[in-house]
Amino acid sequence: xxxxxxxxxxxxxxxxxxxxxxxxxxxxxxxxxxxxxxxxxxxxxxxxxxxxxxxxxxxxxxxxxxxxxxxxxxxxxxxxxxxxxxxxxxxxxxxxxxxxxxxxxxxxxxxxxxxxxxxxxxxxxxxxxxxxxxxxxxxxxxxxxxxxxxxxxxxxxxxxxxxxxxxxxxxxxxxxxxxxxxxxxxxxxxxxxxxxxxxxxxxxxxxxxxxxxxxxxxxxxxxxxxxxxxxxxxxxxxxxxxxxxxxxxxxxxxxxxxxxxxxxxxxxxxxxxxxxxxxxxxxxxxxxxxxxxxxxxxxxxxxxxxxxxxxxxxxxxxxxxxxxxxxxx
Amino acid sequence: xxxxxxxxxxxxxxxxxxxxxxxxxxxxxxxxxxxxxxxxxxxxxxxxxxxxxxxxxxxxxxxxxxxxxxx
Amino acid sequence: xxxxxxxxxxxxxxxxxxxxxxxxxxxxxxxxxxxxxxxxxxxxxxxxxxxxxxxxxxxxxxxxxxxxxxxxxxxxxxxxxxxxxxxxxxxxxxxxxxxxxxxxxxxxxxxxxxxxxxxxxxxxxxxxxxxxxxxxxxxxxxxxxxxxxxxxxxxxxxxxxxxxxxxxxxxxxxxxxxxxxxxxxxxxxxxxxxxxxxxxxxxxxxxxxxxxxxxxxxxxxxxxxxxxxxxxxxxxxxxxxxxxxxxxxxxxxxxxxxx
Numbered sequence: 001x002x003x004x005x006x007x008x009x010x011x012x013x014x015x016x017x018x019x020x021x022x023x024x025x026x027x028x029x030x031x032x033x034x035x036x037x038x039x040x041x042x043x044x045x046x047x048x049x050x051x052x053x054x055x056x057x058x059x060x061x062x063x064x065x066x067x068x069x070x071x072x073x074x075x076x077x078x079x080x081x082x083x084x085x086x087x088x089x090x091x092x093x094x095x096x097x098x099x100x101x102x103x104x105x106x107x108x109x110x111x112x113x114x115x116x117x118x119x120x121x122x123x124x125x126x127x128x129x130x131x132x133x134x135x136x137x138x139x140x141x142x143x144x145x146x147x148x149x150x151x152x153x154x155x156x157x158x159x160x161x162x163x164x165x166x167x168x169x170x171x172x173x174x175x176x177x178x179x180x181x182x183x184x185x186x187x188x189x190x191x192x193x194x195x196x197x198x199x200x201x202x203x204x205x206x207x208x209x210x211x212x213x214x215x216x217x218x219x220x221x222x223x224x225x226x227x228x229x230x231x232x233x234x235x236x237x238x239x240x241x242x243x244x245x246x247x248x249x250x251x252x253x254x255x256x257x258x259x260x261x262x263x264x265x266x267x268x269x270x271x272x273x274x275x276x277x278x279x280x281x282x283x284x285x286x287x288x289x290x291x292x293x294x295x296x297x298x299x300x301x302x303x304x305x306x307x308x309x310x311x312x313x314x315x316x317x318x319x320x321x322x323x324x325x326x327x328x329x
Numbered sequence: 330x331x332x333x334x335x336x337x338x339x340x341x342x343x344x345x346x347x348x349x350x351x352x353x354x355x356x357x358x359x360x361x362x363x364x365x366x367x368x369x370x371x372x373x374x375x376x377x378x379x380x381x382x383x384x385x386x387x388x389x390x391x392x393x394x395x396x397x398x399x400x
Numbered sequence: 401x402x403x404x405x406x407x408x409x410x411x412x413x414x415x416x417x418x419x420x421x422x423x424x425x426x427x428x429x430x431x432x433x434x435x436x437x438x439x440x441x442x443x444x445x446x447x448x449x450x451x452x453x454x455x456x457x458x459x460x461x462x463x464x465x466x467x468x469x470x471x472x473x474x475x476x477x478x479x480x481x482x483x484x485x486x487x488x489x490x491x492x493x494x495x496x497x498x499x500x501x502x503x504x505x506x507x508x509x510x511x512x513x514x515x516x517x518x519x520x521x522x523x524x525x526x527x528x529x530x531x532x533x534x535x536x537x538x539x540x541x542x543x544x545x546x547x548x549x550x551x552x553x554x555x556x557x558x559x560x561x562x563x564x565x566x567x568x569x570x571x572x573x574x575x576x577x578x579x580x581x582x583x584x585x586x587x588x589x590x591x592x593x594x595x596x597x598x599x600x601x602x603x604x605x606x607x608x609x610x611x612x613x614x615x616x617x618x619x620x621x622x623x624x625x626x627x628x629x630x631x632x633x634x635x636x637x638x639x640x641x642x643x644x645x646x647x648x649x650x651x652x653x654x655x656x657x658x659x
Contacts, residue, residue, distance in 0.1 A: 042570075115601060127362065
């Protein structure tokens with residue numbers, strides 16, 4: 001799909017353009033001695049499949065905590081988290097405790113290594129976050145993004161957020177920095193730890209499978225294969241049930257009490273990017289366009305240049321050679 | 330008729346109770362991924378409030394409570 | 401050690417391979433419990449009506465799909481039952497594509513597929529997949545839910561990673577910086593030089609989850625009644641010009657290598 005088409009499709013999907021996302025970590029990427037202040041934002045949206053709990057009349061339900069000892073209802077202020085040891089000892093762990101463990105890791109992501117992106121197996125990837133520039137100037141930000149694209153490498157670093165340390169691979173996603181969290185090696189099982197049998201390929205069979213793979217190999221992805229069928233089926237059902245007024249409830253209290261609160265700032269991703277990056281920033285979800293990775297983007301750019309050259313040649317050739325079918329891509 | 334509960338001040342909520350960017354498929358509650366629990370039977374996500382203990386002792390999601398032994 | 405969470409049949413052309421699915425994730429998270437601050441007692445939760453605070457019996461709980469902040473459509477148990485897809489053990493492969501067609505933000509939960517009884521076909525497919533260097537887009541139904549994932553080969557074994565759905569993944573058209581913030585060619589050159597100085601292969605064993613180790617030590621110390629001194633915060637050096645910072649970074653990286 002040529003990029004022109006993609007852009008116009010994105011504009012045609014206004015709800016994707018609003019893209020409110022939450023920012024819940026701010027810090028600094030350090031790239032050598034260069035510091036880049038950033039805000040971390042989600043890069044994925046929840047599926048449209050979750051439902052709320054209500055009673056038979058449609059009153060929203062929630063959860064209240066009770067102290068098992070006193071049989072008393074508790075407020076949020078009465079709660080604390082703790083760790084239970086094997087011997088049953090309970091140790092209170094506060095947020096201050098979590099912060100005290102490694103305060104120097106909570107605000108910086110130091111990029112200590114740059115690796116070729118294709119070397120990271122898919123098993124390692126956990127969750128993606130966009131990084132929006134948060135400093136006065138976004139020059140260093142753009143420099144890092146451009147360098148990652150030119151070198152085809154991801155910056156590897158780690159940082160602490162909400163009591164967890166995250167290993168990240170930072171890449172440039174069409175000019176916007178994205179931090180993909182990675183699993184640590186000890187967080188991944190291996191065929192050995194799963195006690196799988198040792199490999200023993202039979203050469204004859206392998207070539208048969210290679211042929212089967214070739215027959216099914218395609219140049220591009222079909223985004224419809226990644227559509228959310230469950231969300232679609234649910235939406236259809238909801239539409240049908242909605243027609244009966246008995247099923248529809250109008251009530252407050254459907255949302256979490258804290259939905260807009262301190263938990264995470266809700267930010268309009270496009271507004272943030274427009275302000276700090278460029279007026280041409282357009283956010284879309286993959287349904288508005290074929291999902292495209294940087295490598296594919298580059299490959300297509302290269303292909304477009306080559307096709308343009310080819311076309312010029314063909315035009316000249318067909319003029320001299322008469323009728324000639326244009327080679328299809 | 331009992332009085333409606335007053336809304337707790339959003340600022341008082343620690344992150345492990347606050348609305349994060351993950352949505353529980355079982356109750357729709359929003360939570361942060363750091364408190365997520367995965368079902369031992371189907372590996373599906375559960376908010377910490379929906380997790381249940383299977384009769385055999387491991388932690389599962391509400392869909393797998395009645396399921397046969399994990400595996 | 402780990403038990404398979406599911407058994408399926410991989411379908412590729414006319415081939416059918418029996419496989420067992422194992423989660424590839426080892427949970428190392430330090431899990432906490434919710435406690436009552438006053439006496440560290442365990443906390444129970446009850447499902448209640450948000451407005452009255454009264455308990456609701458399990459059989460009276462329903463699910464409703466929220467259309468917006470104040471409107472929802474109640475779905476009865478028979479409605480939800482109608483949404484369940486037909487049971488199947490098939491893992492259907494829809495197509496194969498080059499690995500770089502799917503950006504890394506699509507990958508969700510990883511699984512290893514292990515062979516069932518006959519492993520000849522299994523290892524042949526894994527070898528073929530590794531040689532062709534492609535990933536397969538796969539679809540299957542497991543425990544009443546639909547899944548889509550990427551089939552890949554790693555060190556002679558098959559892996560299957562679930563993928564996020566198309567409407568979940570946010571992406572961009574090209575974003576260009578404004579003129580005043582476009583890096584200069586000499587800055588780009590210096591940056592590339594710096595990247596080259598700390599470039600290497602991806603060696604995940606080199607990275608340790610240090611925070612988790614320290615957290616465990618803190619918990620142990622607290623269990624013994626000791627106090628742990630918080631680690632000092634590092635003061636960040638004041639930022640010089642972009643080009644100067646890069647030059648200094650390159651020099652520092654060179655020194656580190658020599659040392």
